[in-house]
Each structure stands twice: as C-alpha cells, then as structure tokens.
Amino acid sequence: MNVIDRIKNLFKRGGYALTEGTLKTINDHPKINIDPNELARIERNFAEYKGEYPKVEYLNSMGELRERDYMYLNMMKLSSELLSGLVFNEQCEIVVSDADDDKEQNTFKNADDFIQHVFEHNDFKKNLMRYLDPMFAIGGIAVRPYVDQATGEIEFSWALANAFFPLRSNSNGITEGVIKSVTTKMEQKKTIYYTLLEFHEWVNDLYVITNELYKTDNKGEIGKRVPLNELYEDLQEKTEIAGLTRPNFNYLKPAGFNNIHPHSPLGLGITDNCKPTLKQINDTYDQFNWELRMGQRTVFISDQMLKVRPDEHGEPPRPVFDPDVNVFKLAKMEFDQEFVKDVTNDIRTEQYVSAINHHLKTLEMDLQLSVGTFSFDGKSMKTATEVVSENSLTYRTRNNHVNEVEKFIKGLVVSVLELAKAYKLFSGEIPTFEHIGVDFDDGVFQDRSALLQFYGQAKTYGFIPSVEAIQRLFEVPKETAEQWLKDMQAEQLANDPMEREYQSQKDTYGEEE
Template structure:
C-alpha cells in the first residue's frame, strides 16, 4: 500500500512541475494529500453553517418550473453557539505558576505569566477564542499560530477548518500542516485571487537537531474555485521570506483545536468532526419540515373564488369610468366562471396544519439532542425557554458531561498555545525566562456559572468547621478571587467581628470613660 502511494505522489510531483506549478485544487500540491471526502465534508459544513442552500424547484399550477428560497432552521450554527457558550467564557483565567508559590516562595514562572498575560490581552485572545469556538464546533476545527510583527509584538493568525490541512500526524496530534489564506485584488473589471500557502514542517539540520521550517508559496488565479499558478511573493507580500528556519522549538507553532470525539466518518483522518456531522440526515429532516411548514403558511392565505361577473367591470350608460366591486389592493379573491344558479362567492381556504408541523419538528429535535449527546429539552420549536445553567449541571446532566469533554480539548489547546508563544518569543529575544510545561499552566474556566454557590458554600463551610481547609482557601474557591484578595477579605471580616464582640465593646467603653489604665 505504501509503495502504491509513493508512486501516486511521484506522478503528482511530476504533474505539478510540468504544468508550471498550477494547482486546480489544494490536493494537486505534491505535499498535500487529503481525502477528497474530508474536503467535501468540511465544505458542506461551511455552507450549512452560513445557511447557504440551493433553491427549491417546483412546478406551479400552470405547469411552469419555478424556483424559491429554501427556508431552514440553522441548527448547525445554533447548536454550535449553545455549546461554545457553555464551554468557554471571557471570565476564564489563564495562569503560569509552579508549586513553589504555595510554599510562600516566589513564582519562578512570574515573567512567563506576565508575558503571556500581555500577549493574550494585546490579541484579545479570550474574546477571539470565544468567537472562533462557534465555527470550530460547527465545521470541525480551527488552527491558530503566533508570529512576530514588524514592531516586535506577537500576533495571532487564525484559520478555520477549510483553511488548514494536516501533513503529518500521530496519536499526540498534528505535527506538520499547511495554513491557507486568500486575498483578493481588483484589477480593472477583473478580480484576482491570491492564495498563500504556509507550510510548517520539521527537518534535521547537519547536527541532527530538529529544525522547524516555514515555507511560503503564493498562487494567483482569476477564479475563486481554483488555487491557480504560483507567482512571486513580492506581488502582494513585499519582503516576505520564502523559507524561514527556526531552532529551539519543542512543538509546532500552530495549534489545532477540534471538538472532542473520534472521527468515525474517516477513522484515518486527524481532522475533527463538526458536532452535527453525525446528524446530517436529522438536520435535513428538520429543515425539510420547516420549509414545508413555511410554504404552507405562505400558500395558506385566504382564497375566495367569486364569479367572473363580479370582477368584470363595464362603463355605465353615462360613460363614467367603471367602479370595481373589491379593493384593488386585495388579492384574496380569484375570478372563476360559475353558473347562473351557483353561489357567486366560495371560500376555499384550508386550515394550516400548525400543530402537526410543530410536533414533527420537535420530534426530530429530540433525535438531534440524542445524536449530539445533549439533554432532552435543549432545543424546542414551541417557544419554551432553554435550560438554565443550574439545570444543566444538576443531576450530572448529559449536556454538562458533554461540555466537560470539550473543555478538556480547549484546555490542552490553550496550554499548547502558551508554550508555542513563549518558545517563539525566546527565539526572537522577546522573552528570556524559563519555558513552562503543561503542568505549570493553569486554565480556570470559571465554572461558577454551572455551580450552585450556596451548595459550594455549605460544602466548604463544613470542611472549614472540621479543620480540613483554611478560610482563605474557602473564599478563593467559592468567590473565585485571588489569594491576596481573599486574605484582605478575611482581615476585614475579623475586624468587623471584633467591632461587634460584647467584650471588645465593654473594653472600649471603659477606656473612653476612665482612660487607659496605668
């Protein structure tokens, strides 16, 4: 099997060279070999996430072919939005520290923590991650890589699932990959599409040490559907180096995040699945039902047949303009020839099957919840409010357990990005401290929104009563405040308690009346 693949790659490479480096699709590149079904799946996910569906064709009453928009419930976006909001919020705290801090000693990673805090704040990382988690869950993944700009600041470059392609992977993740970015340029009446492919690969130097190589290739096309012919980087990226070699990295600069779970659709692929990828049929059933419901509402307007004599108008004997019987803006009445003895007005309006459609959609939503491992009642089409955060966490709720699986993936993603940022900064001389490991990086997702604070206070209060935990630690865990703030609160509490203590009040009164004892 490997021999056959090598032969295929040789043919690809030869075709790539002989054609003058023209790529019709991303898979035409000799280094890239992604299953076309995976590319098609990601493209489908993106279209559905955007709500981009083909028009519906139908034959009208006159036998003519007509088209109309397909009305949908964008549940791929809605479900991703719900889950991203449960997984991450901007109150998340990211810290870099070691165990020495708990012993009262100075944190040896203090400089790393301060540097990361500056980089994340400069890039609005929490806000951006909160925004990018939605398409990550919907499409199947995102990638981000740090880079150093001309002013010496570390910036982040984000890529959705349709702009990242793995080159090499193992059970620990993707070690080599390609990030794609497209820039448009208008020349007269033409629109030119420039596609930049950024390859991240590992090689060995002459000493046998790992060397991280970033290669940039630029392609130009007049069609958005193809990559195009390779051109010089200077056409739009003046001064950009074609190849950059970096030493001293322990991991890839890019960090790839995908939803939790195994890719059962393509087990050999390292790419992730969107949370609705195993529910495509259910999504179609929901959308088809909603589309039919909407069309029945549109076609269900009141229709009344009247005899043609009531709509035909003739001038009167005086020659004055004819008067219409019905308001000209009304479209309820339709003319039809009726006999002289027939009722001149006949209402043919049919009742809209609202209850049946709502029941059908809600039944499909229950199936969708089961397939996505979400709790019953997460979605509804009858106006009921969604579950609150307290309801989500109570009784080991299924949605909460699913959320925790995704939280682990996001946590590992953030830790990897922290290490990548610090290693890149050290290479460029922007950071001179020690590089932490994952064990030294803490990510607090602020789970207070999912926890009953009263229950927490009762639990830790009992632990404090039996001497199992210090008061300062209780304040920290229940109210999510730093240690310094907790200590300050405790001092104020002790002063307030001292102020209302009867013995203390009596002593202060005696001192006020008789003065200090000699």
C-alpha cells in the same frame, strides 16, 4: 505503480511543487493529498453554517415552475454558539507556574509575564471565543504564532477548517500542515485572487516554513505560481527555525472520533452525524412558513367564471391567474353548483410546532445535550444550576470539549515561548504542560448557595482556612480576602455584649492604669 505515480512521489519526497501548470484544487499540489470527500464535507458545512440553501421549486396554479427562498432554522449555528459559550469565556485564567506554598520564587515567572503580555496583545480570549463557534460547526481551527519583524511582537494568525490542510500526523496530532490564505486585488477593473500556501514541515531537527504564492482570476481555483514579491515585499520563501519541539501551529478540533473518515486527522463538526435531523427540522419549518404565507388556501373556481386570453404564440386561450399564486384551482362546475368554493383548512400551527419540537429532541440526543436544551414553543431552557444538579448530559459533553481546548491552549503557550526563544525575545525556561494551568471559571455552572454550604462545612471541620474559602467563593485576591476576614472579626467583636460593656466603661472611666 505506473510511471506517472512514481514521478509524482519523487516530487513529493523532494518537497517542491511543480509550478508549470495551474493548480485547480489544493489536491493538485504534489505535497498535498487529502481525501476529496473530506474537503467536500467541510465546504458543505460552511455553506450550511452560512445558511446557503438552494431555492425551493414549486408549481403555481397554472402549472408553471416557480422558485422561492428556503426558510430554515440554522441549528448548526445555534448549537455551535451554545457550546462555545459553555466551554470558554473571558474569565478563563491561564497561568504558567510551579510555585507552591513551600516556594517563595516561581521558576517560570518570566514565562508567565511573557505569555500574559502576548495573549493580552493579541486579545486571545476574545478571539478564541469567536473562533470556537465555527470550530464546533465546521470541525476545526488552527492558530499560528509568528514574529512581526517591524514591532518585535508575537502575533497570532487564525485559520478556519477550510484553510488548514494536514501533511503528516500521528496518534498525538498533526505534525506537518499547510495554511492557506487568500487575498484579492483589483487589476484593470478585474478581481485577481492571490493564494498564499504556507508549508510547515520538519527536516531532521529543523522546522522549515516554506511560502508559495499563486495567482488567478478564477475564484474557484488556486492558480499559477508567481514570485512572492508580487504581493509580499519582505516575505521570505523559506524560513528555518531551530530549537522547536512541537509544530509552530496548533490545531483544535471538537472532542470525538471522526467516524465518517476514520483515517483522517481532521475533526468533525458537532452536527456532521445528525444531518438527517437538521433536514427534518428545516423542512418542517419551511413548510410551516409557506403555510403561514399562503394560508394553504385552496379555492375551486368554475371555468365559466374566468376570463381567457390567447397566449403570445397564438395557442388556444388559457385562464388568467396571478403567476405567483398557487391558491386557485380550475374546476368544471355545473350551473346549479357554486361557481367559487373555498375548501381551505385551518393552519396547522400546533401540529407544526409539535413536529419541530419532536425533531429538536432528536437533535438533543444526537448532540448529547440535556432534554430541554432547545425549544420551539418559547418555553424556558434549563438553568445552569439545574444543569449541574441533575448531572446533566450537557455538562458532561461540555467537559469533553473543555479537555480538548485545555490541551490546545497549553500547546499554544509552549509554541509561543519556543518561537520567542528562537528569535531571542525570551530567555527563560520553557515550561511543560504540567506547569501550565488553565482555569475555565465554571462559575456559570456552580450554585453559589451550594458552594457556601460546602465551604462553610469545610471551614467548620477545619479542612480549609477562612481566607481560602472567601477567595474561592467570591473570586477575590488573597489580600482582599484577608481584609474581609479582619472586618468580619471586628464586626463580631463589636456585636459581642461583653465587648460593648467593656467599651462603654472604657469611654466613661478611660483606660485602666
């Protein structure tokens, strides 16, 4: 180890960044050391997720180099959107409880009420649905609860994969990290970029949050450190929180191992292992669109038919073509031949559609989705009932991701309650993961007819009460189920012949004395 490395390590152990120079990248900070290939991978994923592709270069009929837009199918976005919709929806129920049939009081009722308020205040379910989309595409998201001193409410701050950087991790997850947020400001008609780096670290049993602000006029760099009050008036440089048992932030990544960088705690996007397939799909689609636009028409024209003109530099005259057309080709033809000959072939629609569908099948295999999930020829996809009845690969893949999301939600619940208790906003007991229930509402995957038959048989053999069967089948509260059962029993009595005869005699002769 040389002298420079030793000095760097001293500053890293000391926990303070050198601020004399300008940070070009996040890795220039002495506390942060992330594989540059991981950072590059995340940025490439973001570019593809947004549909940022370079233009296609081609030679026109005059041999000039031209450019055109690249046409693509954003399968990264479509795949991520598909999985996010399957994994989570707003019907999901999150409950903190230890109550059962033998207990009249729930020890964690106050915790449940508090969590319901915080999640409702932050519109958590809706936001999680939105952020799961880029999480699957890029490889991760982080959320951090914090206390708004002005309102006394707990707010959520979300960070995408390119704004969260791990500092320390173990087999249970990331224990220390950095969250980056960028703010722009106009100064003298010039855009200034402020980057806030929020360090979350453990110092013995204390949880320490340190804020550093950097300023630059170059969008591609972090900048030079400046005082926090230049942008944030009330933000403290350091905050210490006691009583926490887990990091204040919670990091979620797709299920599966990071085989590209095995030692990285960061997650992979669901399409990171199928980039060649995505390229084949996009290239085929781009060629198909270009063939439709140009008709791939090729016309040979005799040099005797074209007008010529000298160029602006006095060079020999050249034939004049439309500069954006690659249809016409100059050919030497004899007088007894056709001066214009169309050699155009038919557009190969069926071949292109077949090729794209073939690549989509490969993508389904890469993503571990059922056959028929994607289709380019307009054929209908499998229904949710078929997904379950076939024990489909999509359903099993979905369940793997559900497990990760469930752990993420439970960790966030504990983090919120611990933070609230540290700031004296909550005084109850902190639940463990076993006391937190997350019901993902799998109704979209369940065949109601099959459920009716299942619960009907269970009720017939006395395995489940009628009220409970109604609750589970129709997803109604217990009080509603009880009322429905009473109404059903009343209707059955009304339709009983003996009951109708008794009621008729009662109406005629009155009550028996």
